[in-house]
Amino acid sequence: MASWTARHSPRLGHFGQLVLLWVLVELWILNIADLLLTRYSLWLGFAKESNGVMDYFFRSGTVPAVAFKIGIVTVGALLLWRLRHYRTALIAAALLTGIFAAVVAYQALWVLSF
Amino acid sequence: MPEPLTGGAASPAPAAALTRGAVPERLHAWSRALLVSGLVLLAGAVLGAAGFVFEQSRATWRPQVAATSAGWRISTSHGLQLGGSALGADHLAWEAGPFTLLTDLGSGMSRLLGAAATAGSASAPSMSGRFVVWLEAPASGSRAAVVWAYEISRGRRARLEDVQGISRSPAVSGTTAVWETDGGGTGTSQIRGVDLVTGRRFSLGESGGASELIIDGTLVAWAAARPDSAAPLVITVVDLADGRRWSIAPYPEGQKGSLLGIALAGRTLVWARATSAAQADQILAYDLDRPAVRVIAQAIDLVPPAADGDLVVWAQPSAEGGTQVIGVRLSGGEPFPIASVPGGSVRSLLASGKTVAWHVAGAWLFDTYVQTARLP
Numbered sequence: 001m002a003s004w005t006a007r008h009s010p011r012l013g014h015f016g017q018l019v020l021l022w023v024l025v026e027l028w029i030l031n032i033a034d035l036l037l038t039r040y041s042l043w044l045g046f047a048k049e050s051n052g053v054m055d056y057f058f059r060s061g062t063v064p065a066v067a068f069k070i071g072i073v074t075v076g077a078l079l080l081w082r083l084r085h086y087r088t089a090l091i092a093a094a095l096l097t098g099i100f101a102a103v104v105a106y107q108a109l110w111v112l113s114f
Numbered sequence: 115m116p117e118p119l120t121g122g123a124a125s126p127a128p129a130a131a132l133t134r135g136a137v138p139e140r141l142h143a144w145s146r147a148l149l150v151s152g153l154v155l156l157a158g159a160v161l162g163a164a165g166f167v168f169e170q171s172r173a174t175w176r177p178q179v180a181a182t183s184a185g186w187r188i189s190t191s192h193g194l195q196l197g198g199s200a201l202g203a204d205h206l207a208w209e210a211g212p213f214t215l216l217t218d219l220g221s222g223m224s225r226l227l228g229a230a231a232t233a234g235s236a237s238a239p240s241m242s243g244r245f246v247v248w249l250e251a252p253a254s255g256s257r258a259a260v261v262w263a264y265e266i267s268r269g270r271r272a273r274l275e276d277v278q279g280i281s282r283s284p285a286v287s288g289t290t291a292v293w294e295t296d297g298g299g300t301g302t303s304q305i306r307g308v309d310l311v312t313g314r315r316f317s318l319g320e321s322g323g324a325s326e327l328i329i330d331g332t333l334v335a336w337a338a339a340r341p342d343s344a345a346p347l348v349i350t351v352v353d354l355a356d357g358r359r360w361s362i363a364p365y366p367e368g369q370k371g372s373l374l375g376i377a378l379a380g381r382t383l384v385w386a387r388a389t390s391a392a393q394a395d396q397i398l399a400y401d402l403d404r405p406a407v408r409v410i411a412q413a414i415d416l417v418p419p420a421a422d423g424d425l426v427v428w429a430q431p432s433a434e435g436g437t438q439v440i441g442v443r444l445s446g447g448e449p450f451p452i453a454s455v456p457g458g459s460v461r462s463l464l465a466s467g468k469t470v471a472w473h474v475a476g477a478w479l480f481d482t483y484v485q486t487a488r489l490p
Contacts, residue, residue, distance in 0.1 A: 018147030026155050044270055094154045101158025102165065109166040113225070 009088035017084045023093045024077045030100040031073040035066060037107040044111075175213040175229070179222045184453075185469070185486030186222055196482040198238020198283065199473060200246070201422075201466035205266060207239040207246045208484060214239055214248050216266070219469065219486060227264045227271065237283040240291075240329075245310055247274070247286040249293070261293050263310055274308060286310070287329040290354065294324050294336075305336065307354075318352050330378035330421075333402070337364070337373055347373050351383055351402060360402060365389045375418025379426050379444055384410070386418045386428070397428055399444060410442055411449065420463040420470075425489075427452060427470050429460040439463065439472050441489070453487055 012020070041047035042058065049055040057065040076096075083089035170176075174192035181187075190196050190210045199208035206217045212230035217223070230236050230250040237249035237259075244266060251259040261274040261284050274284075277295040284293035292307035305318040305327065321327075322338035325347070329335075332355040337347050346367060351360040364387050365371035371389035378384070383400045395416035400407045410426060411419075417429035417437070424444040432438040436456040442449040452470055458481070464471040471486040 015143055015147060018143055019150045022148050022151035023154055026151055030155075097151075097154050098158035098161070101155045102162035105159040105162030106166045107162075109163060113170070 009086035012085055012087045012090055016087065016090055020080070020084050020090045020093055023090070023097050024081060027093060027097045027100060028073060028077055030097065030104050031069060033104045034100060034107065035069050037104065037111060039065075041107065041111060173226075175210065175215060175226055177210075177215065177217070177224050179217065179224065181222065182485065182487075185471075185488055186217070186219060187483055187485045188217055188224075189483035196473065196484065197236075198462070199464060199471065199484050200239045200241040201464040201469055201471055201486075202241035202246070203243035203466065204469075205241065205246075206464075206471060206484065206486065207241045207248075209236045209238055209248065212236055212250075214246070214250070214262075216246060216264070228262055240283060240285040242286050242288050244289065245286050245291065247284040247291045247293070249277070249284055261291075263291060265310070272310075275306070283327065285327050285329040285334075287331055290329060290332075292318070292327060292329050292334050294321050294327055305334065307334070316354075321350075322348075325373075326376050328376060328378055330380070333378055333381065335376055335378055335383060337376055346371060349373075349376060349383065349385065353402075362400060364398075366391075374416065377419050377421040377426070379421035379424055382421075382424075382444055384419050384421050384426050386416050397426070399426070410444075411440070417460045417463060420465040422465040422467065425465055427463050427465045429455070429463060429472060439470065441465075441470065452489065453485070455485075 038047070038049065039062065042049065049058050054065065054069065057068045080089045080093050174194060176191065178189050178191055179186055188206065194210040194213070197209040199206060204219045206219055207227070208215055208217070212235055213226060214228040214236045215224050216227050227246060228236060228248065228250055230252065235251050239246050239248040246264040246266065247261065249259045249261055259277050261277060262271060263274050264271045274291065275293070275295065277293065284291055289309055289311045290307060291310055292305055294303050294305055296303055303321045303323050305321045305324065306315065307318065308315045318334060321336055324336035324338050327336040332353055333351055334354060335349060335351045337349045339347055346363050346365050349362040349364055351362065362383065364373045364385050369389050369391050371387055374386035374388060374395060376383065376385045381402045383402060384397060386395060386397045388395045394412045394414050396409050397411040397416060397419050398407050399410050411428055413430035415431050419426050419428040425441055426444060427439060427441040429437050429439045432454060436454055437460045438454055439452040439460065440449050441452050453472065455472065455474055458474045458476040461473045461475050468489045469486055470489060471484055473482065473484050475482045
């Protein structure tokens, strides 16, 4: 993946790398927020986990679900940070963070409306 | 050769100046990067909020709630038909198609408690001051359904049981919920219950296929047909406190009649009946502690009663052509008028504390509403 990115993606400057770092930190925090809101919605009984993989882990228990969700996003964030010299990494991280922010905002408003 | 002026001791000075300037610049870069990343976050959050607002604006469950001089008038929109409802403390729970809703009678605000699948249906809810219970079926006419309970103060919904067979609306009083289920696939209907706080479950035995199931305090009552179809229905009352049972025939054997509805007012069973012997429908009250029956109302086209505490309310056609909502205290006193409904027909009544509600069906299929009033 690194070699493909090296061939096709423009290089990212120092400032871009700083933005990437902050975006990845936000992504990680949003992931925790998503986890907490999902767990709370499931506890309320109003929501159903539509992601089959997460549904499996939630059925297995809270600890496996927390471990999987935090683990997979941490690994993903570290991979993107390894690719920090390429603009593609920043675009991917920004897209992911934007989508996560949209999901978390929707969930938070939904929970507040009940 | 003399050393150049730029070398030696003079050279560190510019370097030191550069170091002092780099720290704020670096901080500035970090802040700008944080700002840019914050914009990404904000864009996503705005998108999510817009999606939520759009979804809410398209929601078909949101009712039309209008304040009246004595309470609220609640009607549905988007072609949803208002179904059964229940009163408890300061809230009204009601069902419209697949939706179960709760309206705060203080503020008039409504919230969605449950939504069955698009093709599904919800039963009429029952509520106490603390809980709402109802039945949700995934498809209309489905033989599998789920009994749900919602705790008002905590805003928490809990799945009580998956039931099979044609089940009646569950009922709740205080913290005790009861419902009918098919008894583990045996084909015989049973009444089961649970204490919603302790989780203690219990069974009241076979119900015989209850047509109505109610609970008030420790008393549970249901009406069911007897094996001999010619015999009148029987109302069974069970006291959860001591297990005592009463079997009451709502009208005499040998008479053609029908049971219009049952209610519990404290320890008094109240029912409305229509019999071939009487010219008018009757509402009777039976005190379980002092076994004695008395007729408390008699009129043509009576709307089945609702009760709470010692208050019994019912509706009957008025001389002016509309419908009169009337109440009486079982502890004594004359019947008193509560409201006059000029158009449409009153389908059912509710009573809880000092609040009374009536469900009116207008001339059109979806022209239905619930109106509440607070007694002085």
